[in-house]
Amino acid sequence: MLLELESACAAYGQSQVLWNVDMGVTQGDAVALIGRNGVGKTTLLNTIAGVQKLTGGRLRFGGDDLTSTPAHGRARAGIGFVPQGRHVFPHLSVMENLTVGLAALAGRKAVKESGIASHIFDLFPKLTQIRNRKAGLLSGGEQQQLAIGRALAGQPRLLLLDEPTEGIQPNVVQQIEAALRRIRTELGMTILIVEQYLDFAWSFAESYHVMQRGQIIRSGSTQTESADEISHLVNI
Numbered sequence: 001m002l003l004e005l006e007s008a009c010a011a012y013g014q015s016q017v018l019w020n021v022d023m024g025v026t027q028g029d030a031v032a033l034i035g036r037n038g039v040g041k042t043t044l045l046n047t048i049a050g051v052q053k054l055t056g057g058r059l060r061f062g063g064d065d066l067t068s069t070p071a072h073g074r075a076r077a078g079i080g081f082v083p084q085g086r087h088v089f090p091h092l093s094v095m096e097n098l099t100v101g102l103a104a105l106a107g108r109k110a111v112k113e114s115g116i117a118s119h120i121f122d123l124f125p126k127l128t129q130i131r132n133r134k135a136g137l138l139s140g141g142e143q144q145q146l147a148i149g150r151a152l153a154g155q156p157r158l159l160l161l162d163e164p165t166e167g168i169q170p171n172v173v174q175q176i177e178a179a180l181r182r183i184r185t186e187l188g189m190t191i192l193i194v195e196q197y198l199d200f201a202w203s204f205a206e207s208y209h210v211m212q213r214g215q216i217i218r219s220g221s222t223q224t225e226s227a228d229e230i231s232h233l234v235n236i
C-alpha cells in the first residue's frame with residue numbers, strides 16, 4: 001500500500017466529522033471517494049494532505065508514519081494535492097504559480113521555468129499560451145488546469161483531487177477529464193479522487209469507497225460492480 005489510513009478521526013472544534021476511517025491506496029491505482037454532500041470527503045482529503053489535523057488514528061505513506069508530519073512535509077514526501085476550489089495564487093502569473101510551489105518543495109528561493117517537466121505543458125497546452133497572465137484573471141477551467149499542473153510539478157507519488165470538475169463549464173470538463181486519463185495512462189500516477197459524477201468515477205478508477213456521516217460504509221471494485229448498484233448511496 002502506498003497510502004494507509006488507520007482509524008483516522010478529524011473534528012472541527014467539538015464536532016467530530018471523521019470516525020475511524022480505515023482506507024488504503026495501492027501504488028498505481030486510481031481510487032474514487034464518493035458520497036453525498038457534507039459526509040466528510042473533503043475533510044478526509046484535507047487530513048491526508050495535512051492541511052487538517054488528525055484527532056486520532058494514523059497515516060502511513062510509502063511505509064513511513066506521517067501522522068504528525070505537517071502539510072509541507074507531506075508534499076515533500078510525495079503527496080500532491082489539488083484542493084476543492086482550486087486555490088491558485090491570484091496575483092502571481094501562471095508560470096510563477098508553477099514555479100513557486102516547486103521552489104518551496106526544494107527549499108529554495110526560486111526555480112527556473114525550465115525546471116518544470118515538459119509533460120505538464122504537453123497535458124495542458126493552454127498554460128503555455130497564458131503563461132504570463134495573472135492566475136486570478138483566468139477562467140475556472142484554466143485555474144483548475146493550473147492547479148493540477150502545479151501539483152504535478154512537484155512530481156508527486158500520489159495525487160489527491162477534490163472534485164476537479166466542480167463548477168467548470170461543460171466543454172472544459174471534457175478537457176480536464178481527458179487530461180486526468182492521460183495522467184493515469186502516461187504517467188502511471190496513483191490517484192485518490194473525490195468525484196460526484198459516478199460515470200466518470202467508474203470509467204476512471206479501479207476501486208471506490210462510499211462515505212456516509214464521516215465513515216466509509218462500502219468499498220469495492222468498479223470493474224466487478226456497476227455504478228447503478230451504488231447510486232442510491234450517493235444520489236439524494
Ligand SMILES: Nc1ncnc2c1ncn2[C@@H]1O[C@H](COP(=O)(O)OP(=O)(O)OP(=O)(O)O)[C@@H](O)[C@H]1O
Binds near residue numbers: 012017
Ligand atoms: N471549516 C469547517 N468548520 C466546521 N464544520 C465544517 C467545516 N468544514 C466542513 N464542516 C462540516 O463537516 C462535515 C463534512 O464536510 P466536508 O466538506 O468534508 O464534506 P464533503 O463530503 O466533502 O461535502 P461537499 O461535497 O459538500 O464538499 C459537514 O457537516 C460540514 O458542515
